[in-house]
Amino acid sequence: MKKSITFICSLILLAGCQTDVPQSVAESQVPPPSSVRNQVVQIVRDNGGKIGDFVRPEISSVVLLDPQTETYAFCVRAWHAERQRQPDVIGISMRDNKILGSTLHDYRCRDKRLRYYPYPELIAVRGSE
Template sequence: MLKYLLLGLAAFSLSGCQPPAPESVLASQRPPTAAVRKEYVNLARSVGASGAVLKTAEISSVVLLDPGAKIYAFCVRMRETRIQQRLQVSGYALRDGKIIDASTYDSRCNDKRLRWYDFPELRSMRS
């Protein structure tokens, strides 16, 4: 699983700039469900990210990215309390309640029209 996640991250980082999300995609925004939050926390635990102490953690609205394939997308942004104070932002694709792809510093996550929610489940995550 980790190998596929890393391959996905590499592919997205090499793919270049991505355009901002169209209005039709952003019109489909819905708050993230408990299942989406839990799926992300489980993914973070599976890749060994549970040791970080986070100052902030937020999750974006879930948007319908591809209606035909029923693929949804959301973003997560966080800042650690340790030395590295840089904001980390990642985008995720979701199908049938499972994360199927990820990209670091996804430009679509910077869209000002995207709504963000506090993510205490991630801040309180322990190994």
């Protein structure tokens, strides 16, 4: 019984030491190209522009997600106008500057090493500041 508890505790401690994104990935960050920024805006427009009442949208740097497939990822985050404690985030994967898919509330988008930039193009889609 003691061995089981010790083993479980050690796993918990080790899990707490893991980072969300490997350091090499965090260091490979580059600002998102305008073509990618425009793709996200176009997707929002194609879906009726209904993205909620948010403020301060931001887009993250692009990082290498999977070297074998040359898949990259970036995040978009914005704070809801009424509840600004924590932003809503979407993780987006891409290859050859084309968006492959997205994950709502992607945990990797909360990595503190990820750089974010203002994303005013998204405010323009919504139609007001």
